[in-house]
Amino acid sequence: MNFPLLSLMIWLPLVGAGLMFVTQGNEIVAARNARWIALWTSLIVMILAIVMLLGFNPAAHDFQFTETAHWIPQFHVAYRLGVDGISLFFVALSALLTPIAVLASWRETRRVRDYMAAFLLLETMTIGMFCSLDFLMFYMFFEGVLIPMYVIIGVWGGERRVYAAIKFFVYTLAGSLLMLLALVWMWHNAGTTNMIVLMHTPIPPHIQDWLFLAFLASFGVKAAVWPLHTWLPDAYGEAPLPGTIMLAAVLSKMGAYGFLRFSLPMLPQASAYFAPLMFVLGIMAVIYISFAALAQTDMKRMIAYSSVAHMGLIVVGIFTFTVEGIEGALFQMVSHGLVIAALFLCVGVLLARGHSLRLDQLGGLAARMPVYAAFLMLFVMANVGLPGTSGFVGEILVMIGAIQVNFWVALLTGTGMILSVAYMLVLTRRVLFDHARGIASALIDDISGREWAMLAPLAILVIVLGFIPNGLTFAFNNAVKDLVHAHMSALGQAHLAMAKP
Amino acid sequence: MAMLYTTLPVLFLAIAGMVMLMFGVFARRDHTFAITAASIVALAITARLIFAAPDGQVFHAMLVTNDFTRFADILVLVGAAGALSLSVGFNERTGITRFEYPVLILFSVIGMVVLVSAGDLLTLYIGFEIQSLALYVLATFARNNVRSSEAGLKYFVLGALSSGVLLYGISLVYGFAGTTSFVDIAHALARHSMVSIGSTIGIVFVMVGLAFKISAAPFHMWTPDVYEGSPSSVTAFFATAPKVATFALLLRVMLGPFAPMLAQWQDLVQIVAAASMVIGALGAIGQSNIKRLMAYSSIGHMGYALMGLAAGTVTGVRGALIYLAIYLVMSLGTFGCIIAMSRKGKPVERIDDLAGMASEDGRYALALAVLMLAMAGIPPLSGFFGKLYVFLAAIRSGLDVLAVIGVATSAIAAFYYLRVIKVMYFDTGTPGFDRRTAGINLVIGVSAAVTVLFVFYPSPLSTVSSYAAHALFQSAKF
Numbered sequence A: 001m002n003f004p005l006l007s008l009m010i011w012l013p014l015v016g017a018g019l020m021f022v023t024q025g026n027e028i029v030a031a032r033n034a035r036w037i038a039l040w041t042s043l044i045v046m047i048l049a050i051v052m053l054l055g056f057n058p059a060a061h062d063f064q065f066t067e068t069a070h071w072i073p074q075f076h077v078a079y080r081l082g083v084d085g086i087s088l089f090f091v092a093l094s095a096l097l098t099p100i101a102v103l104a105s106w107r108e109t110r111r112v113r114d115y116m117a118a119f120l121l122l123e124t125m126t127i128g129m130f131c132s133l134d135f136l137m138f139y140m141f142f143e144g145v146l147i148p149m150y151v152i153i154g155v156w157g158g159e160r161r162v163y164a165a166i167k168f169f170v171y172t173l174a175g176s177l178l179m180l181l182a183l184v185w186m187w188h189n190a191g192t193t194n195m196i197v198l199m200h201t202p203i204p205p206h207i208q209d210w211l212f213l214a215f216l217a218s219f220g221v222k223a224a225v226w227p228l229h230t231w232l233p234d235a236y237g238e239a240p241l242p243g244t245i246m247l248a249a250v251l252s253k254m255g256a257y258g259f260l261r262f263s264l265p266m267l268p269q270a271s272a273y274f275a276p277l278m279f280v281l282g283i284m285a286v287i288y289i290s291f292a293a294l295a296q297t298d299m300k301r302m303i304a305y306s307s308v309a310h311m312g313l314i315v316v317g318i319f320t321f322t323v324e325g326i327e328g329a330l331f332q333m334v335s336h337g338l339v340i341a342a343l344f345l346c347v348g349v350l351l352a353r354g355h356s357l358r359l360d361q362l363g364g365l366a367a368r369m370p371v372y373a374a375f376l377m378l379f380v381m382a383n384v385g386l387p388g389t390s391g392f393v394g395e396i397l398v399m400i401g402a403i404q405v406n407f408w409v410a411l412l413t414g415t416g417m418i419l420s421v422a423y424m425l426v427l428t429r430r431v432l433f434d435h436a437r438g439i440a441s442a443l444i445d446d447i448s449g450r451e452w453a454m455l456a457p458l459a460i461l462v463i464v465l466g467f468i469p470n471g472l473t474f475a476f477n478n479a480v481k482d483l484v485h486a487h488m489s490a491l492g493q494a495h496l497a498m499a500k501p
Numbered sequence B: 001m002a003m004l005y006t007t008l009p010v011l012f013l014a015i016a017g018m019v020m021l022m023f024g025v026f027a028r029r030d031h032t033f034a035i036t037a038a039s040i041v042a043l044a045i046t047a048r049l050i051f052a053a054p055d056g057q058v059f060h061a062m063l064v065t066n067d068f069t070r071f072a073d074i075l076v077l078v079g080a081a082g083a084l085s086l087s088v089g090f091n092e093r094t095g096i097t098r099f100e101y102p103v104l105i106l107f108s109v110i111g112m113v114v115l116v117s118a119g120d121l122l123t124l125y126i127g128f129e130i131q132s133l134a135l136y137v138l139a140t141f142a143r144n145n146v147r148s149s150e151a152g153l154k155y156f157v158l159g160a161l162s163s164g165v166l167l168y169g170i171s172l173v174y175g176f177a178g179t180t181s182f183v184d185i186a187h188a189l190a191r192h193s194m195v196s197i198g199s200t201i202g203i204v205f206v207m208v209g210l211a212f213k214i215s216a217a218p219f220h221m222w223t224p225d226v227y228e229g230s231p232s233s234v235t236a237f238f239a240t241a242p243k244v245a246t247f248a249l250l251l252r253v254m255l256g257p258f259a260p261m262l263a264q265w266q267d268l269v270q271i272v273a274a275a276s277m278v279i280g281a282l283g284a285i286g287q288s289n290i291k292r293l294m295a296y297s298s299i300g301h302m303g304y305a306l307m308g309l310a311a312g313t314v315t316g317v318r319g320a321l322i323y324l325a326i327y328l329v330m331s332l333g334t335f336g337c338i339i340a341m342s343r344k345g346k347p348v349e350r351i352d353d354l355a356g357m358a359s360e361d362g363r364y365a366l367a368l369a370v371l372m373l374a375m376a377g378i379p380p381l382s383g384f385f386g387k388l389y390v391f392l393a394a395i396r397s398g399l400d401v402l403a404v405i406g407v408a409t410s411a412i413a414a415f416y417y418l419r420v421i422k423v424m425y426f427d428t429g430t431p432g433f434d435r436r437t438a439g440i441n442l443v444i445g446v447s448a449a450v451t452v453l454f455v456f457y458p459s460p461l462s463t464v465s466s467y468a469a470h471a472l473f474q475s476a477k478f
Helices: A005-022 A027-055 A085-104 A112-131 A135-144 A146-156 A161-190 A195-199 A205-223 A231-238 A241-266 A268-294 A299-318 A323-353 A370-384 A390-405 A407-432 A449-467 A470-499 B002-026 B032-052 B067-093 B100-117 B121-139 B146-177 B182-191 B197-213 B222-229 B232-239 B241-255 B259-285 B290-311 B314-339 B362-376 B382-396 B400-425 B438-456 B459-476
Strands: A064-072 A077-083 B056-058 B063-065
Touching: A005 A027, A005 A064, A005 A077, A005 A085, A005 A112, A027 A064, A027 A085, A027 A112, A064 B459, A077 A085, A077 A112, A077 A135, A085 A112, A085 A241, A085 A323, A085 A449, A085 A470, A112 A135, A112 A146, A112 A241, A135 A146, A135 A161, A135 A195, A135 A241, A135 B382, A146 A161, A146 A241, A146 B400, A161 A195, A161 A205, A161 A231, A161 B382, A161 B400, A195 A241, A205 A241, A205 A268, A205 A299, A231 A241, A231 A299, A241 A268, A241 A299, A241 A323, A241 A470, A268 A299, A268 A407, A268 A470, A299 A323, A299 A390, A299 A407, A323 A370, A323 A390, A323 A449, A323 A470, A370 A390, A370 A407, A370 A449, A390 A407, A390 A449, A449 A470, B002 B032, B002 B056, B002 B063, B002 B100, B032 B067, B032 B100, B063 B067, B063 B100, B067 B100, B067 B232, B067 B241, B067 B314, B067 B438, B067 B459, B100 B121, B100 B241, B121 B146, B121 B232, B121 B241, B146 B182, B146 B197, B146 B222, B182 B259, B197 B241, B197 B259, B222 B232, B222 B290, B232 B241, B232 B290, B232 B314, B241 B259, B241 B290, B241 B314, B241 B459, B259 B290, B259 B400, B290 B314, B290 B382, B290 B400, B314 B362, B314 B382, B314 B438, B314 B459, B362 B382, B362 B400, B362 B438, B382 B400, B382 B438
Parallel strands: none
Antiparallel strands: A064 A077, B056 B063
16 A cells, blocks of 8 residues: 555544644644644645646546545445545645635634634545545535534624524535435445545436435535525625635535436436436536525625535536536536635635625725725626636537537526626626726725635636646546546447347 | 353342352451452453353343344443442442442342343343342442432432332333234234224333433433442442443344334334433533533433434444443543542542543543543544434434434533533633542543544444344344
8 A cells, every 4th residue: 555645634634623722722722733733734735636646647547545444344334535536626726625615714813723624624524525435535525524514604704693594404414415325225226435446336217316306405505506505695794704715615616516427327227317307407506506696785695696506517517527517517516616716815805804795885995995996807807708718628529528418508598607707797797897886985905915825726627727727627527527438338238128029 | 052142241240249248248357349349350250151141042032142232231331330440449438348339239230231131021020120129239438428418318219119110111011912022022013904092102211210220311301410429439330331331232122022013112212312412402501510521421322313213223322332431431530530530538429520620630531521622522532433323323214313413412411521521721720739649540541542543443342243243133133
């Protein structure tokens, strides 16, 4: 067995969190220690993630960096880790965004130690989930995310935080428990929870349908697929800003990742059968939520709705079952993770200076904060998919995939993209231009060094990925091709089996 | 010699109990603390004796020893020892420090050990009554307190009723099978070419009598009142050892002598399990008293464990045993937290009294939060594994509907467990609780640590419970 890179990335944040509670000192010292421990731990994990990216062999077809250990041998459950092209970038995304979230919460003063520990715990859970190759482990990490997130929303959130936290928890739990039943059934069926085995264990079609719906309940809630998204505006709106960043950029990807990892390879017939439904849900998200976003009066909520709309696009991409569509969805997931995090960071910049995020009380910031305006503009453009930014590549690939399947799907998805331009431009006009209002009428500072440190890497990545999309696609090309190929052959076999008398 | 070793745990407990009783009566000063400590030691020695007892049966199969009974006995002893450690500080503060408390617990443990090992309907009933009589007295232990007396009376009346029902069931089974021995009943029932109504009714009555003791719905009515009225230290005991013992007996009876009639009682167990889960989940929502909340929670938990019995397979029994073990540990910790809730020596029981606990006493809040999340079955905490194994058993036996109900009630139940966490972490307030004794801290700490760390090393429990489940089925195969 080689170096346990993935285990290290998973458990290091937990060790860091534990370390915070060991250090002694009064509250101020403890808070300072907690901040630095959190930052250093997450930075080390980020460096490990870079090592992982560099060591990843894109030509291989198997899972890499695999690790296996005993866990519950009586039930054929083991500790299995590994990444392939699909999960690789989500691990990297989690590792990149955690230090940014830690930086974004640098000014938090209430119970700093618990706060930082919660973020590190969240990192353990998210990275663990993306690396798991055992369904039970996956489920534990998937659900475990709820605990730190519940606390983050509930303790440090906005005015209606308690309501939002409980709604988030119960909503997600109800969905996940259905997945637990599906898990138990598949475990019973295959005799193991090894995901690689599960992917090759055939399941009768009528059962597949039920399992698919159970997965949909769970992944759909996490990915906030319309109409399972209603927890999202509350949770995003009430969570403290770094929490919102993790929710929007990483946690929402967990659902989409679930579709790619479980629904498609394990339930091929049901996925094909329900694909039209998923298209409808995705398109509804894109169009309906875009209109809802237009009606928002709060900057944070508007961006939250925009996030849901983009998740719709991702769902459409996944269920095209074409290489382009899925690669587009994957690309879009990564890009959306970067862009939405950056947009929420921009919101945070305003929060740190002014107090209101109401659009009618903002305006004219471009004159006061030119650097900020440039950043915001860049990310808005990336969000609407301007060529030259990462957002464009994902959207165009999804469209190419969609048009191979159905012209109308592509057309309606495209409409949503136009709508997204509409509301994002409204947002920029209200915030950056117009005449100076609210905080812009007073003297305010442009962005600080800490904010530079958070926004600049994201901006660079957004532009680089926009110009050199190959850097991403060639890493997951093989994995996606295998996935589509396996899916098609599974469907073909099922067809043959049905055609035979 | 085998006879001596098999009966030694019971004999030892009885003698130890008597000696302590006499010592307490004739001692000049109050020696409650010493007697409590001695009782815990006695329980530990009993555990050792239980391991020493050889497999097999004595007194014409009146008492049986195998891996299953050992497993259940150890759980009972752990529950009793935990309840004893919790009692010290609490009983002192509430002015009910009396040496009878540990002695009564020892006596009821005797009943439980007999109960778990019963190989005959008569030993079953005797064990059942030894256990119950001590419990009735314990419920009224705060004898100057009206609510405690009421709880004891209620428990006694309903308990007597359930004993009557059980005895009636036993007599019916005896009448139709012609024997009281588990082995012979199984033979007799298997021989019958057709199912006789009489023995079916007898089995139902026996089951109802036992369901009452584990507070499974719809025989749960006494639970919230007794939990609330009894002193918290007694409630902690009620919630753990007797439930585990009676549940183990239920498993043995249903899958032993009554196994040939599985088709007859399986539906009934399913209904009871479903009703318990639903009532446990819905009943708890409106509660503002944390002890009543825990009462409903325990009703729900029994429902999940019964799911394992309803499956009627080795996997099911294993699931139920793992569930009971995990439940026992979680309950002890939770009751430790409840016992610690007191201001100026007076116990407080409202959930709202916990407001602001997180900022005042972070460790306590964290422990209780962990326990609540575990009770809700959130991974990676231990409670999740309990649910997982019973769901697995249910799905394997094709009880899909029951599993779906279990899932739905889990989601509902999560809501009220979360409320406790919400009050501690999100609300503001100054609980100002008294200092906790070392015993309570120990129980809370150990149970929270086990709950959290279980995930890293779950296989020993599943191995041991696997042995126990196989032993149960082996002894049932005559």
